[in-house]
Amino acid sequence: MLVDPHTPVLVGAAAVMQRESDPAASLEPVALMREAASRAAADAGCPALLGRITSIRVPRGFWDYADPGRLLAADLGAALARTQVAEIGVLQTTLLGQAAAAIAGGDDDVVLICGAEARHRARQAKRAGVEPMMTRQAADVVPDEVLRPEREIIAEAEIEHGLVMPVAQYAVMENALRFADGQSMHEHRDAVARLWAGLSEVAAGNPDAWSRTIVPPATLAGAGPENPMLAFPYGKLHTSQWNVDQAGALLLCSVATARALGVAPDRWVFPIAVADSNHMLPVSERRALHRAPGFEIGGRAVLGHAGIGIDDVAHLELYSCFPVAVRLQARALGVDEHRALTLTGGMAFAGGPLNNFVLQAMVKATAVLRASPASRALVTAVSGMLTKQGVSLWSSAPPDRPFRFFDVTADVAAASPLVPAAPHHVGPATVASYTVIHEIDGTRRAVLLCDTPDGARAVASTRDPELTDTMEREEWCGRRIEIEPGGIRAAPRA
Numbered sequence: 001m002l003v004d005p006h007t008p009v010l011v012g013a014a015a016v017m018q019r020e021s022d023p024a025a026s027l028e029p030v031a032l033m034r035e036a037a038s039r040a041a042a043d044a045g046c047p048a049l050l051g052r053i054t055s056i057r058v059p060r061g062f063w064d065y066a067d068p069g070r071l072l073a074a075d076l077g078a079a080l081a082r083t084q085v086a087e088i089g090v091l092q093t094t095l096l097g098q099a100a101a102a103i104a105g106g107d108d109d110v111v112l113i114c115g116a117e118a119r120h121r122a123r124q125a126k127r128a129g130v131e132p133m134m135t136r137q138a139a140d141v142v143p144d145e146v147l148r149p150e151r152e153i154i155a156e157a158e159i160e161h162g163l164v165m166p167v168a169q170y171a172v173m174e175n176a177l178r179f180a181d182g183q184s185m186h187e188h189r190d191a192v193a194r195l196w197a198g199l200s201e202v203a204a205g206n207p208d209a210w211s212r213t214i215v216p217p218a219t220l221a222g223a224g225p226e227n228p229m230l231a232f233p234y235g236k237l238h239t240s241q242w243n244v245d246q247a248g249a250l251l252l253c254s255v256a257t258a259r260a261l262g263v264a265p266d267r268w269v270f271p272i273a274v275a276d277s278n279h280m281l282p283v284s285e286r287r288a289l290h291r292a293p294g295f296e297i298g299g300r301a302v303l304g305h306a307g308i309g310i311d312d313v314a315h316l317e318l319y320s321c322f323p324v325a326v327r328l329q330a331r332a333l334g335v336d337e338h339r340a341l342t343l344t345g346g347m348a349f350a351g352g353p354l355n356n357f358v359l360q361a362m363v364k365a366t367a368v369l370r371a372s373p374a375s376r377a378l379v380t381a382v383s384g385m386l387t388k389q390g391v392s393l394w395s396s397a398p399p400d401r402p403f404r405f406f407d408v409t410a411d412v413a414a415a416s417p418l419v420p421a422a423p424h425h426v427g428p429a430t431v432a433s434y435t436v437i438h439e440i441d442g443t444r445r446a447v448l449l450c451d452t453p454d455g456a457r458a459v460a461s462t463r464d465p466e467l468t469d470t471m472e473r474e475e476w477c478g479r480r481i482e483i484e485p486g487g488i489r490a491a492p493r494a
Helices: 029-044 048-051 070-078 094-102 119-128 156-160 166-181 185-204 218-220 257-258 293-308 321-334 357-371 409-414 465-471
Strands: 007-015 053-059 081-084 112-118 145-147 229-231 247-255 272-275 313-319 377-384 388-395 404-407 427-437 444-451 457-462 479-485 487-490
Touching: 007 257, 007 409, 007 479, 029 048, 029 070, 029 112, 029 247, 029 409, 048 053, 048 112, 048 247, 053 070, 053 357, 070 081, 070 112, 094 112, 094 377, 094 404, 094 444, 112 119, 112 357, 112 427, 119 247, 156 457, 166 185, 166 229, 166 321, 166 427, 166 444, 185 218, 185 321, 185 377, 229 321, 247 257, 247 321, 272 293, 272 409, 293 321, 293 377, 293 388, 293 404, 293 409, 313 357, 313 404, 313 465, 321 377, 357 377, 357 388, 427 457, 427 465, 444 465, 457 479, 457 487, 465 479
Parallel strands: 053 081, 053 112, 081 145, 272 404, 313 377
Antiparallel strands: 007 247, 112 247, 229 427, 272 388, 377 388, 427 444, 427 479, 444 457, 479 487
């Protein structure tokens, strides 16, 4: 195989899942990472990779370790490895792109990207009334590098009206997409149910999936005990399942290192290109609530670099935190929604550990690519409320051009019209989109994004039970209302 020795290659990938009822018998997050890393080296057929690690990169999760990479370095025999923590709000594709670029540039030898969650363990411990054991680090321990987002994801007006949880923000985008498509409530409900039921079928065949139960469309279309409504039109089964104990680890190195360590070429998977957009625009300030231009631009960059089209990509894993994320990505990338859009089964069923699902997806993509010589896979990432977008292209065949890591932030910003905020607007407005949030106490609260006559965007809310009930039965996008201090009033229909 004639390949430039500096070419980055993914040689080891492994996922770990535990589902212990006894928290004392289960591993903490850093131990899950350690197990995943060891399995990734075994997957490469080369335990010696661990001692050659020069960089350990970890996406932040629901844990308090100051520097989990330092703990891993000591346990894996890579004491001199540099460590990095990517805070929440940093794209997981950023870690992949930076690692591949560092290898290609000769700045790193072997890179371990590793993440884990143990929220199921924490929940079991809480139910048992015990404190789960966790490794502690000295107060002065810090990573060699910390990646942080540049600004806040949620606007002040959104916080004021309670539009905070991801399920509510994504529900607003989902309803905007329904209105833009001209779908009726029933047509939209059934289309989303069919899409999500298809993901559950894929998860049923994935041994690493958290849930392997096929969920029929009828269950997903309803709001019964199995799928209680959280934020209209989303029920519990539409949301990412983050109460999981899952870990993923990827080992990347140069072709030269792979050859020197005797890693068999049939284990090699090549990163072709990665494109990230780090443009941050809160949902309420987006003129077009039903578009995700970052995926269109990022997809064009990576596919153009490879000289192919989306139909030349055999395998897809579109980031699946909520249905609208998958649907908007498919449209932006030019993907037929009837294609298989996931290899894992998606975050609602395969499992959605807070900040490392893309690692789980890459484990599955690696196995699929190895089993399908010369094929390609496209794996995407989302950060925030479809705030940032990442696209990565991989192949089991060596590339015919050097790896590229594209920053498409400026292009995405230019393609993302901003609407000025009108936080104190009182008076007439037109509903751009909305959701009805079902509170824990059984009450409901509607939050609406509204366009004012002068072209600004206001956020309004109401707890009026008659209005919230109507919003789940009738289309309110495009409807004229009056925003009043402390609530809204529906304007007469034209």
